[in-house]
Amino acid sequence: MWNDNQLLELLNIHHPIIQAGMAGGVTTPALVAAVSNAGGLGTLGAGYMKPETMKESIQGIKDLTKSPFGVNVFVPENPYATEKEIGEANRLLEPFRNELGIKEETKPQVDECLFENQINILIEERVPVCSFTFGIPPKGIIQDLKNEGIVLIGTATTVEEAILNEQYGMDTVVAQGSEAGGHRGTFSNSYNQSMIGTMSLVPQVADQLNIPLIAAGGIMDGRGVRASIVLGADGAQLGTAFVTCKESGAKPQHKEAILHTKETEAVITRSFSGKPARGITNTFVKEMEGHERKLLDYPLQNSLTKGIRKEAAKQNRPEFMSLWSGQSPRLSRSVSAAEIVQSIVAQTKRIKS
Amino acid sequence: MWNDNQLLELLNIHHPIIQAGMAGGVTTPALVAAVSNAGGLGTLGAGYMKPETMKESIQGIKDLTKSPFGVNVFVPENPYATEKEIGEANRLLEPFRNELGIKEETKPQVDECLFENQINILIEERVPVCSFTFGIPPKGIIQDLKNEGIVLIGTATTVEEAILNEQYGMDTVVAQGSEAGGHRGTFSNSYNQSMIGTMSLVPQVADQLNIPLIAAGGIMDGRGVRASIVLGADGAQLGTAFVTCKESGAKPQHKEAILHTKETEAVITRSFSGKPARGITNTFVKEMEGHERKLLDYPLQNSLTKGIRKEAAKQNRPEFMSLWSGQSPRLSRSVSAAEIVQSIVAQTKRIKS
Numbered sequence: 001m002w003n004d005n006q007l008l009e010l011l012n013i014h015h016p017i018i019q020a021g022m023a024g025g026v027t028t029p030a031l032v033a034a035v036s037n038a039g040g041l042g043t044l045g046a047g048y049m050k051p052e053t054m055k056e057s058i059q060g061i062k063d064l065t066k067s068p069f070g071v072n073v074f075v076p077e078n079p080y081a082t083e084k085e086i087g088e089a090n091r092l093l094e095p096f097r098n099e100l101g102i103k104e105e106t107k108p109q110v111d112e113c114l115f116e117n118q119i120n121i122l123i124e125e126r127v128p129v130c131s132f133t134f135g136i137p138p139k140g141i142i143q144d145l146k147n148e149g150i151v152l153i154g155t156a157t158t159v160e161e162a163i164l165n166e167q168y169g170m171d172t173v174v175a176q177g178s179e180a181g182g183h184r185g186t187f188s189n190s191y192n193q194s195m196i197g198t199m200s201l202v203p204q205v206a207d208q209l210n211i212p213l214i215a216a217g218g219i220m221d222g223r224g225v226r227a228s229i230v231l232g233a234d235g236a237q238l239g240t241a242f243v244t245c246k247e248s249g250a251k252p253q254h255k256e257a258i259l260h261t262k263e264t265e266a267v268i269t270r271s272f273s274g275k276p277a278r279g280i281t282n283t284f285v286k287e288m289e290g291h292e293r294k295l296l297d298y299p300l301q302n303s304l305t306k307g308i309r310k311e312a313a314k315q316n317r318p319e320f321m322s323l324w325s326g327q328s329p330r331l332s333r334s335v336s337a338a339e340i341v342q343s344i345v346a347q348t349k350r351i352k353s
Numbered sequence: 354m355w356n357d358n359q360l361l362e363l364l365n366i367h368h369p370i371i372q373a374g375m376a377g378g379v380t381t382p383a384l385v386a387a388v389s390n391a392g393g394l395g396t397l398g399a400g401y402m403k404p405e406t407m408k409e410s411i412q413g414i415k416d417l418t419k420s421p422f423g424v425n426v427f428v429p430e431n432p433y434a435t436e437k438e439i440g441e442a443n444r445l446l447e448p449f450r451n452e453l454g455i456k457e458e459t460k461p462q463v464d465e466c467l468f469e470n471q472i473n474i475l476i477e478e479r480v481p482v483c484s485f486t487f488g489i490p491p492k493g494i495i496q497d498l499k500n501e502g503i504v505l506i507g508t509a510t511t512v513e514e515a516i517l518n519e520q521y522g523m524d525t526v527v528a529q530g531s532e533a534g535g536h537r538g539t540f541s542n543s544y545n546q547s548m549i550g551t552m553s554l555v556p557q558v559a560d561q562l563n564i565p566l567i568a569a570g571g572i573m574d575g576r577g578v579r580a581s582i583v584l585g586a587d588g589a590q591l592g593t594a595f596v597t598c599k600e601s602g603a604k605p606q607h608k609e610a611i612l613h614t615k616e617t618e619a620v621i622t623r624s625f626s627g628k629p630a631r632g633i634t635n636t637f638v639k640e641m642e643g644h645e646r647k648l649l650d651y652p653l654q655n656s657l658t659k660g661i662r663k664e665a666a667k668q669n670r671p672e673f674m675s676l677w678s679g680q681s682p683r684l685s686r687s688v689s690a691a692e693i694v695q696s697i698v699a700q701t702k703r704i705k706s
Binding site: 281 | 577
């Protein structure tokens with residue numbers, strides 16, 4: 001069914017189904033390995049991971065699968081905030097900290113060497129595939145990874161960003177439509193003007209690229225995967241579909257929220273991290289609306305809200321958690337990762353078109 | 354290729370390709386008839402049309418085709434604005450009127466009997482198909498049209514709106530994804546939370562409906578039409594693809610703008626009509642940004658900006674015109690309507706998936 005598919009050859013996988021490298025503990029080694037063992041590409045979401053944790057996770061994955069897998073990392077940014085701006089952003093968060101009984105105000109903490117240290121681990125561990133979000137890494141790093149035979153996946157939210165990814169040497173690129181859950185990968189165009197729906201983004205990107213293309217955004221089942229290929233992609237990346245699966249490390253409240261929500265509830269918010277991301281609206285998102293200007297830039301805001309998100313999960317208060325979800329939550333299911341992959345493959349074969 | 358397609362049977366057409374009933378003079382009788390003669394469903398965009406103009410256009414279409422065609426009308430709203438609000442909205446428009454040499458301030462003019470009079474014409478002329486935007490008409494009107502054997506198409510931007518359309522007796526419904534050009538058809542959910550991408554909207558609606566489903570939003574070619582069907586729709590509605598075609602009555606500046614723009618330039622604005630609509634950003638859209646609260650509700654704002662839009666077209670000033678476009682302008686072509694339909698049919702046959 002996937003004849004002449006360059007992506008399968010490039011990634012050395014059986015089915016053009018990629019599990020997105022979601023950060024925040026969703027992508028357990030068990031999840032990543034289950035997807036890879038089922039013939040797709042599992043991906044460790046290492047965006048915020050400390051190098052030592054990342055190393056452990058990679059070794060955990062290797063213990064569970066002999067198939068290729070990927071690791072996703074975030075291309076870093078180094079924003080600046082004045083003491084006054086930090087104070088204002090903290091004051092906005094005060095009511096939530098009080099509600100949860102969190103005492104201290106937080107100074108944003110950013111490890112400026114994180115990315116380089118992560119890259120070193122990827123090379124040491126010779127991971128098969130590395131994907132990037134929030135930009136394209138420096139040419140030196142691209143070359144180092146390529147020299148090790150690591151396949152590189154870029155992320156684009158516009159045609160221009162996709163072309164840049166190809167020009168800089170990415171082996172394949174994910175075109176992330178506006179339906180996608182979690183963070184927007186936008187790095188070149190303005191956020192507002194980069195909310196391109198998957199139906200529009202994929203064929204327009206496909207017309208411009210020479211490297212294989214992976215569609216993302218709103219894809220949850222065989223219909224979405226096959227539609228992606230019809231639109232000109234070589235495969236599809238699914239995030240939300242795997243958040244609710246058995247092996248996912250997502251908080252139970254997060255899984256439940258996705259399984260019981262509607263497409264209209266998955267909104268874009270900058271309130272958790274400073275970068276636009278799609279998640280299920282709740283008290284935190286609503287209360288922060290209208291205060292956009294006082295939020296710190298990513299990743300400073302992310303650092304400020306970390307304690308709130310963690311404590312909210314502990315106290316079972318989903319109204320203060322980041323509940324990332326794409327726009328197709330009605331298609332979510334609580335099954336094993338292997339079953340998701342298998343049912344997609346079976347469904348794509350059945351579809352009449 | 355379109356075996357067992359209920360939509361083809363319902364509309365009595367050969368190909369599941371519907372030309373959207375765009376208002377503002379785009380849908381000339383020549384365009385509507387060309388699409389219907391090619392085996393799709395042409396649609397007259399009669400949203401703002403006076404009954405007598407509408408009647409003439411319908412008769413013009415009948416002279417050019419024996420095949421079924423549709424007429425699109427807007428379900429009316431009756432908003433109110435105080436003198437003060439009208440004054441403020443007019444002051445916002447002053448710089449544009451000055452620039453174009455338009456003298457008088459405008460009182461918003463709304464014909465409250467327009468919709469009923471339009472319905473009467475549809476019945477008199479026994480049009481084959483009628484489609485609605487901005488809501489569901491009263492039950493009495495639905496019954497009157499059905500009694501005449503007129504097939505009814507509703508518009509939905511969320512799953513909930515699609516279900517309402519079925520419950521109220523529509524024969525089929527267009528699921529309008531966020532990629533779509535022109536006005537959002539939203540009538541039940543909030544505008545912000547109804548920007549659901551086509552890739553997400555179509556399968557989630559398909560799972561809930563018993564009537565045939567038409568996908569819309571970002572669809573421009575055979576890839577989009579076939580992807581729509583893979584996602585669970587029975588056909589696709591295309592707007593922007595037909596704006597640039599030879600028979601379209603769109604202003605030359607509008608056609609040129611679509612043919613030469615990028616997906617990132619097609620933004621949502623309320624500035625022209627009071628309702629959110631997607632068009633190519635220009636001076637007017639940018640200058641009106643940040644003044645959202647001072648805009649009148651639809652259709653009052655539409656009435657206020659009419660003179661500006663008209664005069665701008667006359668003076669060849671596209672920077673003040675409404676340049677409606679979906680998010681796939683890179684796929685637009687300047688060919689005949691028949692060629693668009695034929696190339697879609699040919700392409701859907703060629704696609705490997």
